[in-house]
Amino acid sequence: MAHFDENAKPFSNQWLNDRLAIDTVKRVLSTEYWIPKNINFLWAMGMILAATFGLLVVSGIFLLMYYKPDVNLAFDSVNHTIMSEVGFGWLWRHIHGVAASVVFLIIYIHMLTGIYYSSYKRGRELIWISGMLLFVTFSAEAFSGYMLPWGQMSYWAGMVITNLFEGGSLHLTGLVEWIRGDYVPGDAYLTRFFMLHVFLLPLIIIGLIVFHFASLRLPHVNNQEGEEIDFEEAAKLYKEGKKKESKVIPFSPVFLSKDIFVMGVYFILFFFLVFYNFDFAMDPVNFDPADGLQTPPHIYPEWYFLWSYEILRPFPKNPGLIAFLIAQVIFFLLPFIDRSPNVAPAHKRGLFVIWFWVLVVDMIALTILGKLPPEGVFNTLGTVAAVIFLLMWPILFIITKLEKKL
Amino acid sequence: MREFKILAVVVFFTLVVYIGVEPFAHSQMHAHVEGHDFVYDGTADIEEANTRVENTKEALKKAQDELAKIQGIDDAPQEDIVKAQEAIKKQEGALVKAEETVKRKSLFWNNVASIAQLDANVSNGEASFGTCMACHNGAGINMGGVIPPSLDHVGSLYDRNYLIALLKDPAMASNVDHKYANTMMHPMGSVMAMVTSDQQIADIVEYMMQNKVGELEPKAAFEEACVRCHAVRYAKITQLGDTPEFKEEKDALAYKIKVLDEQALVKAYMGKLPPDLSMMIRARSPHYMETFVENPQTQLPGTSMPRVGLTKENYEKVKTYLEEVGDPSKPAREAIGPWVILFFVVFAVLAYLWKKSQWKDLH
Amino acid sequence: MSSRRDFMGMALGGFSALGGLAALYAMKRSWDPLPSVKAVGFTTVDLSGAQENVLSVEKWRGKPIFILKKSADMPSDDRDVIVGQDRYLVAIGLCTHLGCIPAYLPNDKIFHCACHGGEFDASGREIFGPPPSPLVIPPFKIDGTQLVLGEEGPEYIKMKEAGVTA
Numbered sequence: 001m002a003h004f005d006e007n008a009k010p011f012s013n014q015w016l017n018d019r020l021a022i023d024t025v026k027r028v029l030s031t032e033y034w035i036p037k038n039i040n041f042l043w044a045m046g047m048i049l050a051a052t053f054g055l056l057v058v059s060g061i062f063l064l065m066y067y068k069p070d071v072n073l074a075f076d077s078v079n080h081t082i083m084s085e086v087g088f089g090w091l092w093r094h095i096h097g098v099a100a101s102v103v104f105l106i107i108y109i110h111m112l113t114g115i116y117y118s119s120y121k122r123g124r125e126l127i128w129i130s131g132m133l134l135f136v137t138f139s140a141e142a143f144s145g146y147m148l149p150w151g152q153m154s155y156w157a158g159m160v161i162t163n164l165f166e167g168g169s170l171h172l173t174g175l176v177e178w179i180r181g182d183y184v185p186g187d188a189y190l191t192r193f194f195m196l197h198v199f200l201l202p203l204i205i206i207g208l209i210v211f212h213f214a215s216l217r218l219p220h221v222n223n224q225e226g227e228e229i230d231f232e233e234a235a236k237l238y239k240e241g242k243k244k245e246s247k248v249i250p251f252s253p254v255f256l257s258k259d260i261f262v263m264g265v266y267f268i269l270f271f272f273l274v275f276y277n278f279d280f281a282m283d284p285v286n287f288d289p290a291d292g293l294q295t296p297p298h299i300y301p302e303w304y305f306l307w308s309y310e311i312l313r314p315f316p317k318n319p320g321l322i323a324f325l326i327a328q329v330i331f332f333l334l335p336f337i338d339r340s341p342n343v344a345p346a347h348k349r350g351l352f353v354i355w356f357w358v359l360v361v362d363m364i365a366l367t368i369l370g371k372l373p374p375e376g377v378f379n380t381l382g383t384v385a386a387v388i389f390l391l392m393w394p395i396l397f398i399i400t401k402l403e404k405k406l
Numbered sequence: 407m408r409e410f411k412i413l414a415v416v417v418f419f420t421l422v423v424y425i426g427v428e429p430f431a432h433s434q435m436h437a438h439v440e441g442h443d444f445v446y447d448g449t450a451d452i453e454e455a456n457t458r459v460e461n462t463k464e465a466l467k468k469a470q471d472e473l474a475k476i477q478g479i480d481d482a483p484q485e486d487i488v489k490a491q492e493a494i495k496k497q498e499g500a501l502v503k504a505e506e507t508v509k510r511k512s513l514f515w516n517n518v519a520s521i522a523q524l525d526a527n528v529s530n531g532e533a534s535f536g537t538c539m540a541c542h543n544g545a546g547i548n549m550g551g552v553i554p555p556s557l558d559h560v561g562s563l564y565d566r567n568y569l570i571a572l573l574k575d576p577a578m579a580s581n582v583d584h585k586y587a588n589t590m591m592h593p594m595g596s597v598m599a600m601v602t603s604d605q606q607i608a609d610i611v612e613y614m615m616q617n618k619v620g621e622l623e624p625k626a627a628f629e630e631a632c633v634r635c636h637a638v639r640y641a642k643i644t645q646l647g648d649t650p651e652f653k654e655e656k657d658a659l660a661y662k663i664k665v666l667d668e669q670a671l672v673k674a675y676m677g678k679l680p681p682d683l684s685m686m687i688r689a690r691s692p693h694y695m696e697t698f699v700e701n702p703q704t705q706l707p708g709t710s711m712p713r714v715g716l717t718k719e720n721y722e723k724v725k726t727y728l729e730e731v732g733d734p735s736k737p738a739r740e741a742i743g744p745w746v747i748l749f750f751v752v753f754a755v756l757a758y759l760w761k762k763s764q765w766k767d768l769h
Numbered sequence: 770m771s772s773r774r775d776f777m778g779m780a781l782g783g784f785s786a787l788g789g790l791a792a793l794y795a796m797k798r799s800w801d802p803l804p805s806v807k808a809v810g811f812t813t814v815d816l817s818g819a820q821e822n823v824l825s826v827e828k829w830r831g832k833p834i835f836i837l838k839k840s841a842d843m844p845s846d847d848r849d850v851i852v853g854q855d856r857y858l859v860a861i862g863l864c865t866h867l868g869c870i871p872a873y874l875p876n877d878k879i880f881h882c883a884c885h886g887g888e889f890d891a892s893g894r895e896i897f898g899p900p901p902s903p904l905v906i907p908p909f910k911i912d913g914t915q916l917v918l919g920e921e922g923p924e925y926i927k928m929k930e931a932g933v934t935a
Binding site (some may be wrong): 062065081085086092260 | 778781795796798799801803804805
Binding site (some may be wrong): 749752753756757759760763 | 781784788
C-alpha cells in the first residue's frame, strides 16, 4: 500500500490522487501530451473519426431499440417503425447511414495523410498497423450493418460478398453455407450479422481504438516537415513560457481547440448531408424489400468498397480473387515495402511524390469505374487501373530503395 | 495559406469521387427519359415506335454486314451463311411489324384527336354512360383481372384525351397493346363492342368531364387511381381498399383470404403481383416516378403496368399521398435541418475564436 | 491564461451544452410510446348484448376491464355508468390491494380476490379484507350503446370530479 493522506476529504483532489492518480493521468494523456506545433488541419482527422464513431454509437443505440433482426420484420421495423413511428427515429437512421458512409471518407483522408507525410515508419509502424486493423474492422462493421435493413441491396450484397468465400476454383460451397447458416442469406444469416454488427465488431473496434491511441503515445505525432523533435527539450521551453520558441503544444487545450474548430466545420457538412443529401449513403434501391428471386438491374457496393471491388472485376475469376486479396492486405505491408530512411512529406522525397499522386488518382479511378457498368471503354480502363494498382507496390519498393537520405 | 491549399486539394478529390460515383455513374446506368408533362396525345407512343423501327433497321444492317463478311471468306461453311440469312429474315420481319406499329399508332392517335374536336351532346352521353355502369358498379367484384374502378371522379382524375383514347381502344390508350397481341383480351376490351361510334365516345367523355367531377383528397385520388392493383401495407391498404378493423381473429383471417384471392386474380392478369407502394417514394427518384406513371413503358420496356392517364394535378396528389406514407418525416426533416446547420455554423465560429485565443501566443 | 481565453472556452462549452439539450430532447422523444401503441389505447365495447349479473371482461391497454350489467336488486351507486335505461359497473379488474384479478361470484354478487381474500360488491366498492379502495373506473365515453375506453366523456369527467373513480 502506497502512502495516502488519511485526512483527505472524500472525493477531493488529493483523495482521488491517492487512489486514481488523476493528476498524473491528466498530465500524461492531455496537458503534457506534447503535439508538434507545425501541423495543419489534416491532423484533426483522428478526432473527427472518434467523434463520428461516437455519433454512430449513439444513433445506433436508438436504432437498436426498435430494430427486429428477423427476415419477416426487419424491413418494416426499419422503414415503418423507425422511419415513421419512433420520435426522431428518422433522424437516428439518417445520422447512422450518413455517418457510416462519411466515416470512410475521413478514414481515407486520414490514411492518405499518413502516407503523404511518411507517418507509418521508423517507430510508427504499429500506429499504421493498428489503423489498418481498424480500417478492416470498420469495413466488416459497415458490411454487416448494410445487411440489416434487409432491402434488395442488403440481400444481394450479402449474396455476392459471401460468395467470394467460395474461393473461386476451390469451390468451398460448404464454407459459404456455413457463413450464411443457410443455402442463401436467410434468417440465421441476418441474426448472426446483427450480432456481429451490434456487439462483437463494435467491441473489437473500441479495443483497437485504445490500441491505436496507445501506439501513438511514445513515438508521438508526426509533423508537417517530418522533423525529428526532441520532445523533452521542447516541452521544457513551453513550460518555461517560451511558447514561441517551443516546437510543441499540449494536447489539451491547445491542440484540442484546433481539432474542435475543424470538427465544427465538418459537422456543418455532415448535417447538410443528413438533412438534404442522403441518397448517396442510403441507396434508394434498398427501399425495395429483399427479393431472392429478382436481382436489381444494377448492383454495386457502397462507394468505399468500389476500388477493391474494381480490382476483382476485370480479371478472370481466380486471378481476380487473388488480386482482390492482395488489395485487402497490401496496405498493411506499407511500412516494410517502403525502404527509404526518410520521414518527410512526399514533396521532399523525389519520386515518391509521383508515386503518391498516381496512387490517389488510380484509386479514385478504380472507385468511379467500380460503379460504372462494366462495358466497353469502362471495362478497358478498369483493367488498366487495376493492373496499375498491383504494379504500384513493387515500384514503391524500388523507388524507395533508390531514395537518398535527406 | 497552406491550409487553404491543402483544403482545396482535399475538396477537389472528394468532389471528383462524389460526382463520379453519384451523378455520373447514375447517368450511365439509367437512360434518360424525357417527360411529356402529362399530355396524352400519342407523341410519346409514336416516338417509341419510331425508335423501335430505327433499332430494328440497325440490327438488320448489322445482320447484312455479317452476311457480307461471311460471304467474303473463300470457304465459309454453308451453315454459317444460312444462319446469317435467317438472322436477316428475322430482322426484316421485325422491321415490317415495327413499321406497322408506327402506322397503327399514328392512325389511332389522329383518330383520338379528331374525336376530341367533335361537338358533344351531354345528354346522349349520359344515356350511353349507363353501359359503363354494368361493370363500374362499385360492387367490388374482380372482372377479368381487376376490380373495375369507381367512375365517380373520372372527369377530374384523368386527362380528357386519355379518356377518349381509352374508350376507343383501352390497350392502345394504356400503351400495353403488346400484351394483347395474341389471345388475351384487355379487361375493358368489351367497351369496343359497346361504344362503337366516335360521336358516342365524344358524348360520354363530355358527360364525364361535366358530371363525374370533384375535388379529391390525396388519399382518395391515390385509391381511385392505383389501389385496384397496388397495396400499401404501411397504410393498411390492399387491393380491396382500406382494411377494416376486426375484433375476432377469425374475421381478420377470413378477410385476409379474400385479399389473397383478389391478389391471385390481379397476379394472373398482370403476370406478377404489382409491388406494394409503401416505400416507393424513396425507392425511386422523383423524375423516375413521374415519367413512369405518365408512361410506364419508357422506364420499364415491356412492363404490364398500363398508363393510367392521370392529369398532372392528380399525379401530384398521388405523389403527396405516397410521401405521406413512405416519407412522413420529410416535413420534420425540412423544418429542423436549417436549425441544426445554423447551430454548427455558430459552433464553428465560436470554436474558431477559441482556437485563435489559444494559439495567440504560439507564433 | 487571459480571461478572454477562458471566456471563449466557456462560451463554446455553454453553446455545445445547448445542442446537447436538444439532442437529449430527441432522445426522450424516441422513448415515448409509439403512435401505434397509443392508437390501441382506445377500445370500443358494445353493450347492447350485455346480460344482467353476467360479468364480461374486456382487454384495454393490457389490463382486464370488468363490465357488469346490474340487476334491479343491486343497489344503485354514484359509480354506476348509465347507458340508456341500464346501470353498469365498469372497472379495471385489478384488486386495489396488490393487483390480482378478482373472480366474480354471481350467486353472492360479489368479487372475491384469491390472493389475499379481498372482496368488492357489485358496485366495485371494497367490503372485506385488505383492499384500501374501490376498483378503479377507467376513462370512458358513452357513444350510443357503445363504450369507448380510454377517452374521457362528460360522464367520466363528472365522476372524476366527484372523486368516485378510484
